[in-house]
Amino acid sequence: MLSSLDRSRKSRSFLWLLLAVPLMFVAMGLWSLPAAAWLAPVFLLRFVRDQSTWRGCMIAALLLVVVSCAAWHGATGRFLQFPLPYVVGAALGLVAVLPYLIDRLLAARLSGPAATLVFPAAAVTVEFAASFGPFGTWSSAAYTQKNLALLQVTSVTGIWGVTFLLHWTASVANAVWEEGLMSPEIQWTAGLWAGLLAAMFVFGGARLAQDASSDAIPLATITGTHDASSFWDVRRQAESREAVRDSARAVQRDYLQRARRAARAGATLVSWPEAAVPVPHEDTAAFLDRARRLARKQEVYLAMGVNAFPRPDTDDQLENKVVWIGPGGTVRTEGLKTRLVPGEPGRAGTGTLPDVSAPAGTWSSVVCYDLDFPALIRQAGRQDVDLLVAPSNDWAAIAERHAHMARIRAIENGTSLLRPTSNGLTLATGPLGRTHARVNHFTSPEHLQMAHLPRRGKSTIYTALGDFFAWGCGLGLLVLTGSACFRLRLPLREAAAYSAFS
Incomplete structure (x- = not known):
């Protein structure tokens, strides 16, 4: 049976879904707003984490399919005829929900900074895998950003660095949301995130400042x-x-x-x-x-x-x-x-x-x-x-x-x-x-x-170095998955040992 606190949290989570819906419409697709791309994943991730795994992900998938079909309307021009553009839009929506599903399955079984890295690592891995398909990198969240100082990080990591930062922001924000800033682990994680964000802008600003070529x-x-x-x-x-x-x-x-x-x-x-x-x-x-x-x-x-x-x-x-x-x-x-x-x-x-x-x-x-x-x-x-x-x-x-x-x-x-x-x-x-x-x-x-x-x-x-950062995120996701599975098995072994000696 669900406690009254759990029921209240699940009911309140639909408020976060309502906030996520309009933001998602302008956070992906052809006419995206940079700020919305930072905010939309925060609220949708909050909704998915407050719901049961499959219910939350199914609702998120439905939302992302609808948003994707609308946001990408007209992107295929006259190369694809009805209903293929909507099939493509639906596929993009289903792909977009994968990082939320992976986070829901793994993040709760980890702690500290590791828990916050699941979502961004999954987002980069999914985007990178999709880039080998016929539509390349069209669906990348990195293209929502227009700040030239921020975009200089692509000279190091490719677009994957921007995608990682967008999704890590959502994950860190939810960690603060769940546990507050009193926890030393959360303070350390939030500080690490803030330091990386500041470093990216300093790097980009310095790179732009050195561009003084007149030839x-x-x-x-x-x-x-x-x-x-x-x-x-x-x-x-x-x-x-x-x-x-x-x-x-x-x-x-x-x-x-x-x-x-x-x-x-x-x-x-x-x-x-x-x-x-x-x-x-x-x-x-x-x-x-x-x-x-x-x-x-x-x-x-x-x-x-x-x-x-x-x-x-x-x-x-x-x-x-x-x-x-x-x-x-x-x-x-x-x-x-x-x-x-x-x-x-x-x-x-x-x-x-x-x-x-x-x-x-x-x-x-x-x-x-x-x-x-x-x-x-x-x-x-x-x-x-x-x-x-x-x-x-x-x-x-x-x-x-x-x-x-x-x-x-x-x-x-x-x-x-x-x-x-x-x-x-x-x-x-x-x-x-x-x-x-x-x-x-x-x-x-x-x-x-x-x-x-x-x-x-x-x-x-x-x-x-090429796509070293994207490959690193894929490897990191495997490590996080292994760590989460190992932590899951420990309680099961302890329970089996207790039953054997009781």
Whole structure:
């Protein structure tokens, strides 16, 4: 039988659930608020701990499924058709409840700082495991944070350090809630948490204060009314292959003309969005000849987002890639998009980033969705890439979130980022994530963006050690699980011994 105190606590816990619901709606998904991401887990964890294990977790799972479907609405664009977006949303909600279930099963069997580490270790482990799936790191709680000083920790731990801190805050807050600050163990744990939080901000502030580089290179991005979607709409309506080729050549001329104007304005490198320029197979040589002449005459680098499509009578696949041309007029290299969005047609790349050595530094490129996979982009840091060019094509619902995710990749790897984007946010950031230029496709009529980015990148610990922190959290969770199970068996053995001698 439950005591009156237990019944009161379980009833009162629904108040914490009511507080968690609105916070959860703005703590996850496409339009998250940074403060809500700190507060929402505090109240939801309090609710789950005050309920029986399965009842609390089942209610939390239901809440997170509903919130996830609403918060991620529109994230899949037109790649996934109904009901698949809601299936994905429900799956994200069920994954999100796992840290709460693990905490409910283990934390009560531990004490002191160890008890508070279960929840954050589980959160990082679950996020890290999910990052190997088809949607990469999209659901990471770390992307809710915008404070640039805090985000510098990603140069050491990757996004996993931010996720850990968010969830450890909730766990420590609940420990104080349950036992108060009179306990020496709680005082020590709270002090450890406060010290780590302060250290993160001091580290980030110091790193930002040292960013005084004035050596910069002029770069240009060009966007316009033509993008991958608009061309394929034309292609579907075209009556013949020749009409498709005529339409593609018109887009090619438009982008090359504007690239010429950007070069004359002083740009060292010119780039444009993902798949913005369609190139039929039979017109590849002619297009590249025009681009090579432009680069040679203007003495400019071109990093061209190209959508190369085959003849309809072949088995060849679409190629979504970046083609690099140097100021000497030679095709330096090209890089295919490695990570295709689920449902996106085309041939995927091998996962090796292209390398362009220039007098201004070492440059490389990826395409849009590639940026959502930290392990892939970590090549840029290992290759000492100074500038990463990432042609992209978004849609309104994901524009803000996706641009912010890209900025964090730059911080992790200490590289400047040039992200020309159609139907989204064109972004130019330095290696510490500072925004040097930003253009919103939906609100700005400006189709040429000039930016000056630092010539050299910065070395980072994350580049050298990779996801060591995430793996460490997984190992730590195993240790905590073993310790909790060992402590559970001790009373059982004592009870068995007592029965044997009684």
